[in-house]
Amino acid sequence: MAMDKVPARDDKEAYVESLFSTVAGKYDLMNTVLSLTRHRAWRRFAVRKARLKPGDSALDVCCGTGDFALELAKAVGENGRVVGVDFSESMLDVAGAKAARRGMRRIEFVAANTCELPFDNDSFDCVTVG
Numbered sequence: 541m542a543m544d545k546v547p548a549r550d551d552k553e554a555y556v557e558s559l560f561s562t563v564a565g566k567y568d569l570m571n572t573v574l575s576l577t578r579h580r581a582w583r584r585f586a587v588r589k590a591r592l593k594p595g596d597s598a599l600d601v602c603c604g605t606g607d608f609a610l611e612l613a614k615a616v617g618e619n620g621r622v623v624g625v626d627f628s629e630s631m632l633d634v635a636g637a638k639a640a641r642r643g644m645r646r647i648e649f650v651a652a653n654t655c656e657l658p659f660d661n662d663s664f665d666c667v668t669v670g
Contacts, residue, residue, distance in 0.1 A: 553653070557628050560604070564630035567605050579607070586668065587611045596665040597621040601654050604628070606635025606647070608670040613644050623648045623664075625657065 563570065571579050586608075592598060594617035600609040603624030613622045624647060626632050632649045639647045652658050 553627075560626075560628040561630035564605065564628065564634050567631065567634070568607070571607075583608055583611050583670065586670070587615050590615070590666045590668070592616050592620070592666055595619045597663070598623075598666040598668065599657075599659065599664040600624040601657070601667060601669045602626055603635060603649065603670075604631045606632075606638050606649065608668050609635065609647050609649070610639060610642065610644060612666070612668065613639075613647050618646070621648075621664075622646070623650060623659075625650045625652050625654055627651060627653050 560567075590598070590612075592612065592615040596616045597620060598609075598612040598616055600606075600612060600622065603609050603626045606624050609622050609624035613620070616622060624632070624635055626635070626649075629651050632651055635647075635649050639645065639649075650658065
């Protein structure tokens with residue numbers, strides 16, 4: 541699909557998923573360059589403000605390549621739970637590989653539409669969207 545065409549409403553979800561799948565391998569670099577590295581600081585700030593404790597649970601919606609989920613995992617520790625949800629499996633592949641490289645295999649990455657999350661209400665102590 542050409543970037544200059546606006547998709548029909550029915551095709552929007554597929555268009556967005558395709559767009560993020562296309563940039564998945566370059567997303568982290570783009571995020572770093574476009575934010576002038578500030579994305580790291582604001583993510584740490586947001587996690588501090590959440591006041592998570594070891595053993596808490598956190599959900600990262602639209603988790604992309606998993607940076608927020610990784611930061612949340614540091615806060616909740618080994619006994620905590622972190623789930624990252626995204627509908628781009630390419631982004632989730634990058635997130636899973638990144639978590640594995642950092643020894644954070646306990647983060648669960650789930651492919652799902654964030655408009656229809658597969659979790660019960662009040663299942664998490666904290667929810668982020670980043």
